[in-house]
Amino acid sequence: MTSTDTRVEAEDSGPSGYAAARLRLLQEEARSGPPRRTALAELTDDWLTGLFTAGSQGLRGVSLVAVGGYGRGELSPRSDLDLLLLHDGSDSGAVAALADRLWYPVWDLGLDLDHSVRTPAEARRTAAEDLKVQLGLLDARHIAGDLGLTAGLRTAVLADWRNQAPKRLPELQELCAERAERQGELQYLLEPDLKEARGGLRDAVALRAVAASWLADAPREGLADARRRLLDVRDALHLATGRATDRLALQEQDQVAAGLGLLDADTLLRQVYEAARVVSYASDVTWREVGRVLRSRAVRPRLRAMLGGGKPVAERSPLAEGVVEQDGEVVLARAARPERDPVLPLRAAAAAAQADLPLSLHAVRRMAAAARPLPTPWPAEAREQLVTLLGSGRPTVEVWEALEAEGLITRLLPDWERVRCRPQRNAVHIWTVDRHLIETAVRASELTRRVGRPDLLLVAALLHDIGKGWPGDHSVAGEIIARDVATRIGFDRADVAVLATLVRHHLLLVDTATRRDLEDPATVRSVAEAVGSQGTLELLHALTEADALATGPAAWSSWRGSLVADLVKRVAAVLSGDASEEPEPAAPTAEMERLAIEAFRTGGPVLALRAQTEPVTTDSDTESASDTDPEDPEPLGVELLIAVPDQPGVLPSVAGVLAMHRLTVRTAELRALDLPDGVEGSVLLLNWRVAAEYGSLPQAARLRADLVRALDGSLDIAARLAERDAAYPRRRGVVAPPARVTVAPAASRLATVIEVRAHDAPGLLHRIGRALEEARVRVRSMHVSTLGANAVDAFYVTGPKGEPLPGEEAASVARTLEEALRS
Incomplete structure (x- = not known):
């Protein structure tokens, strides 16, 4: 019929x-x-x-x-x-x-x-x-x-x-937010409400209402298909249950999947999650646009009056090379060339997460359409920007979702496709596999002060469950995938091995601590053999906690934490060996000796800038030889050598001048070179690798002139840095974990080693240097590294006569430095 x-x-x-x-x-x-x-x-x-x-x-x-x-x-x-x-x-x-x-x-x-x-x-x-x-x-x-x-x-x-749209749309947004708070996010729930949960049919209707207001419109691509898919699932649910229900209960998912001709309930949930993500992302973008339009309407008359009736120009504040903030969003600079800058998507994402700002939809789509594939292995900057993105805390989630919505994540990390929108049928887990991995990175960012290699912790957090998209034990499969991904990202062989170990054994500590007898020496030895080193144990401990906290409230407790901490203490005792000595610095090069002699002769600072490069390699599977010249070097940054006669204030002065000139310190070393026999005193030699924040390097002559003024006290660096920070009042930044300063006991016979782990920020080294100067200690050498958004610095300090600090005095210096950084 x-x-x-x-x-x-x-x-x-x-x-x-x-x-x-x-x-x-x-x-x-x-x-x-x-x-x-x-x-x-x-x-x-x-x-x-x-x-x-x-x-x-x-x-x-x-x-x-x-x-x-x-x-x-x-x-x-x-x-x-x-x-x-x-x-x-x-x-x-x-x-x-x-x-x-x-x-x-x-x-x-x-x-x-x-x-x-x-x-x-x-x-x-x-x-x-x-x-x-x-x-x-x-x-x-x-x-x-x-x-x-x-x-x-x-x-x-x-x-x-x-x-009435200017009044009713904020009411509608609040209504949607209240409903999301009650019902949760459709894209992660094991028993979702297809209509009421965030990303469900109610939100799709709200987007239609916004479009009808003519005030803003939702991104159209994929939205109609997502809405149709949710309606199809609801149809099948009604037929399977014979009831007017919108909740997709566990016991009905197999029948609903069969009604839709799908393989199984997991396939059903993945389709539901994918549709919900489209609706949720469209909602985020739309409500952001509504807010922008309403704000512009509110300030436009006042701006026009101030400008004498002229058209107001949106303010653009630089965030990174090729990336600016405009009207509360991160957009591409006018000169940005995504087709020639494969690192731009990661740089823009890291800048957005660090500033706690959303990525503009237009910017993401432009990068998705035009950006070149990254070479294999990735250049150092790409790896650093990924680590910065992962270490940015809660803002990472929204930025990651924006990249994922336009397919950039799977382009950067093809293995991500197998865990994307993958449900976890475990009552302990509250997220899908992919969101759990990002949540683990968010939790790990809060623990980066506890480890010496926060970059490895963050990448391990991202990859620890990557094997769940494959058959068999996900830890075993994940180890193989992690090795491949870490190598592609550009980690060296030793770091790849550590990451593989972390992924393979990410459940080892909690499983052993809660299921084995810790008094049995064999138990502790087996963990020590699997972990292999103190550094890996430290990382595994932090990863264990981050993983559990990101799983759900039932996965971690003070009891579990105490058991794991007890196990870690026992394993550390087994792994401990002789105290490490301060690394002997390499012999000075001829260039260093020349600069030292010149500094002694002139009595002032001498500088040398030298670009560092590495050849770019291409992946034949993703990029043709015609697109990239293999002889074209990839810039690593600039090596900055500074020699200056030993005097108070060298470290804070140099660090402050570099921050004033917007130079980011990647690595830094400081040491004293003795002058020729018969000449009293010494020359301090600073060997730093720096990168320009926005691409253009200052002239060496300008750096030297400012350094001379800083050393003689005529340049107030602290005031200049404060003025620069005040120029960006709208940049909210990331709420980073507080700085942590510790004394490494027995790390050196010749000096006291003070370790600083803090969120990297302009002027950080300047503040550390000032605090150490005020504590009246002498920096014998230092080893500074920037890992993503984290600074991990070790300062070998002595008293005025060159001897290590007594225990209580060292602890006091560490406390003073920590208080200075936290204030």
Whole structure:
């Protein structure tokens, strides 16, 4: 029987005929999805039209209107009917009788009904008072009766909505946020509510309402398909349960998957999660645009008055090379060339996360369309930017989702595809596999002060469950994948081995601590053999805690933490050997000796700048030889050699001048060179690798001139740095974990080693140097490294006579330095 035959039978046979035709339609396996929803709406329209016609003989100024989901023609098998009986108020008694003849047959069939009887004025007044009513009327569709009455209401409601949009849209956004808080995020829930959860059908309707306001619009790509997929799942859920439910319960997922022709429940959930992510991302972008438009409307008159009636120009603040902040978003600079800068997506993402700002949709799409693939292995800057992104804390999540929405993550890390949107059928886990990995990186960023290699901790957090997309033990599969990914990213062989060990044994500590006898020496020895070194144990301890905290509230407790800490202490005792000595510096090069002699002769600082490069290698699978010249060097940064006669204030002065000139310190070493025999005193030699924050290097002459002024006290570096920071009041930055300063006991016989782990920021070394100067200790040597957003620095200090500091004095210096950095 065709759909036309079905409608005719429904009209001829009344309610029972409609019920029979409806049942046959729902049982047709050949028709599902949008065609079935449309046919069901048409069938219901015909039946209600018949009821309306029979009950409205001689009655004018009345119409029957479908609103809400029925108005959109989206009738699922157990959807309720949202109906409005609209009238002009001329004969309220007859209208009430007509309403009875419409509503009772619907109730008699057991269908849920949301109904109202109103005049156009009453409908508009109710909509003005109740946002949900207004949203339903935005989808009003004429079924029967006076078409002009319905059209007039639609026109008036749309006009009201557009006129009131600056007031109603913030209300709608708040409504969506409250619902998300109650229902959670659809893209991560094991038993999601397809309608009410964030990223569900309610949010899709909200996006339609925003578009109808003409104030902003949602990203269209993929949105219609995502909405259709969620509706298809709800249809199958209604048919499987026979109930009007939107919650996809665990016990019904296999049946729903079968109804949709899917392989299994996991495939079903992955499709639901993918659709929800599209809706959620579109919502984020849309509400951000709504906020931007409303803000611009609020400030435009004032700006025009200030500018004498001219058009206001959006302020652009630089964040990184090729990346700027504009109007509360991170966008590409006008001179940015993503087609020639393969690191730009990671640099932009890291800058956005560090500034706690969203990435502009236009910027992400431009980079996705134009950016070149990264060479293999990645250049050093790309690896550093990835680590910075992962170490940025909570802002990393939103930035990562923006990259993932446009396919940039799987382009950078192809192995990510297997864990993307992958459900975890474990009550302990509250996230999908991919989101759990990002959450672990967020948690790990809070623990970076506890480890000497925060870059390895963050990358291990990102990769520790990467094997869950493969058959077998995910730790074993993950070790293989981690080796490949770490090598591709550009870590050296030793670091690759550490990362592989961390991924392979990321469950070792918690499993052993909670399931084995820690008093048994064999237990501790087996863990020590698996871990291999103190540094790896330190990383594994932090990774264990971050992994558990990112799993869910049931995965970590003070009891588990104490057991793991006890095990780590025992394993560390087994792994401990002789105290390490201060590394002997390499013999000075001829260039260093020349600079030292020149500094002694002139009595002032001498500088030399030298670019460092490494050849670019290409991946034949992703980039043709014609795209890249293999002889073209990839810049690593600039080697800066500074020689200056030994005097107070050298370290804070040099560090401050570099920060003033926007030079980022990647690595740094300081040591004293003795002068030739018979000459008293020494020359301090600083060998640093620096990179320009925005691409352009200052002249060596300008650096030297400022350094001379800093050393003689005529340049107030602290004030200059404070002025620069104050110039960017809108840059919120990341709430980083506090600095941690410790004394490394027995690390050197010749000096006291003070380790500083802190969030890297302009002027950090200057502040450390000032604090050490004020503590009246002498820096014998230092070893500074910047790992992503983290500075990991070791300072070998002595007292005035060159001896190591006594224990209590060393601890006091560490406390003073920590307080200075935290303030």
